[in-house]
Amino acid sequence: MRRLGLCTGILCVFFSLLGCYVPGFAAAREQSYPLIIRGGFVIVGDGSKGMKADVAVKGERIVEVASHIKAKGDVELQAAGLVLAPGFIDMHTHSDGGIFRTPLSDSKIRQGVTTEVINNCGSGDFPIAPAEKNRQKRQATKSGVAALEQNSAGWYNFKEYADALEQYGVGVNIVGLVPHNRLRSSVLGPKSSRHATEAEIAAMKNVLEQAMRDGAWGLSSGLEYMPGSFSSTEELVGLASILPQYDAIYASHIRNEAKDTMKALDEALLIGRESGARVHISHIKASGRTNWGQSKAMLSKMAKAREQGIRVSEDQYPYTASSTSLSSQILKPWMRAGGVDKMLQRFKDPETRKKILPEVAELIAEKD
Numbered sequence: 242m243r244r245l246g247l248c249t250g251i252l253c254v255f256f257s258l259l260g261c262y263v264p265g266f267a268a269a270r271e272q273s274y275p276l277i278i279r280g281g282f283v284i285v286g287d288g289s290k291g292m293k294a295d296v297a298v299k300g301e302r303i304v305e306v307a308s309h310i311k312a313k314g315d316v317e318l319q320a321a322g323l324v325l326a327p328g329f330i331d332m333h334t335h336s337d338g339g340i341f342r343t344p345l346s347d348s349k350i351r352q353g354v355t356t357e358v359i360n361n362c363g364s365g366d367f368p369i370a371p372a373e374k375n376r377q378k379r380q381a382t383k384s385g386v387a388a389l390e391q392n393s394a395g396w397y398n399f400k401e402y403a404d405a406l407e408q409y410g411v412g413v414n415i416v417g418l419v420p421h422n423r424l425r426s427s428v429l430g431p432k433s434s435r436h437a438t439e440a441e442i443a444a445m446k447n448v449l450e451q452a453m454r455d456g457a458w459g460l461s462s463g464l465e466y467m468p469g470s471f472s473s474t475e476e477l478v479g480l481a482s483i484l485p486q487y488d489a490i491y492a493s494h495i496r497n498e499a500k501d502t503m504k505a506l507d508e509a510l511l512i513g514r515e516s517g518a519r520v521h522i523s524h525i526k527a528s529g530r531t532n533w534g535q536s537k538a539m540l541s542k543m544a545k546a547r548e549q550g551i552r553v554s555e556d557q558y559p560y561t562a563s564s565t566s567l568s569s570q571i572l573k574p575w576m577r578a579g580g581v582d583k584m585l586q587r588f589k590d591p592e593t594r595k596k597i598l599p600e601v602a603e604l605i606a607e608k609d
């Protein structure tokens with residue numbers, strides 16, 4: 242599969258090259274190396290204990306790791322008291338648009354992240370239906386970012402987005418998923434609030450399959466968001482069934498992360514079982530009072546699924562709070578269906594308002 246982006250800059254080389262290190266390897270020793278990093282605490286990332294060592298780098302490869310390298314380095318970096326590790330992979334990002342604003346990705350590189358997985362939670366900038374292209378271009382023009390203005394008209398699909406990234410050049414490696422909400426909008430229209438028909442699922446599968454051929458690494462869903470909330474499990478199984486032949490992942494912001502988390506987790510596992518795809522649960526959490534104490538049950542559910550042959554993994558925030566849109570948390574899908582204008586009409590209608598308020602109160606009460 243295609244890996245996007247060029248890793249440039251000394252820090253990035255430094256981290257990512259360590260990913261090439263194979264314990265016990267023996268390379269021809271040389272008198273000098275272009276770069277030697279001395280005295281760092283090397284953690285290879287394979288679970289083995291770390292060790293204090295010198296690391297020699299030539300071109301794009303690590304060529305020697307030893308407690309003391311006798312050769313001289315054209316450049317020598319002193320790393321005593323610092324850790325040397327392979328570049329970290331940030332499994333869950335929404336950098337798909339932002340990467341053009343800060344293409345060096347300094348904020349990631351400085352944390353040791355050299356690979357970002359983008360287009361999570363079903364959201365992203367492509368695919369775009371031909372009828373939507375102009376609207377997308379207008380949004381990009383408003384943003385005032387030159388790269389977006391130049392390229393967005395061409396971001397109809399994964400390939401064009403990937404080409405734009407490569408032309409523009411970015412500081413980290415990018416692993417691109419196909420965002421389900423955007424995929425769905427491109428076939429059913431942006432304001433769809435119903436199940437997809439068989440023909441529409443087939444059309445989505447075609448777009449997804451093309452993206453996989455063009456180097457995407459999987460499909461992401463955001464089933465608490467519009468219009469993914471309206472998708473059936475069958476639709477998701479159908480789409481995910483494209484993935485196994487590419488050994489790609491189905492990464493899911495599951496349908497519910499509060500009262501119905503366990504049900505939502507069951508759905509994600511069912512999608513894995515039925516489609517044969519690898520399932521990745523995004524930002525797994527036991528959110529809200531009703532979930533207090535549920536984390537063990539969630540983890541054992543996944544352990545059981547693994548025993549049954551479902552390939553499931555998960556990532557987690559490094560902080561306790563979560564971040565998302567207010568509407569996805571305190572409004573139900575039926576209240577949001579059809580876009581913002583329709584939602585506001587419902588708020589204004591006295592009869593509908595009477596129905597909305599107690600349900601919103603109930604959702605708020607579930608929160609911590």
Ligand SMILES: [Zn+2]
Pocket residue numbers: 361362463494523524
């Ligand atoms: Zn999410």
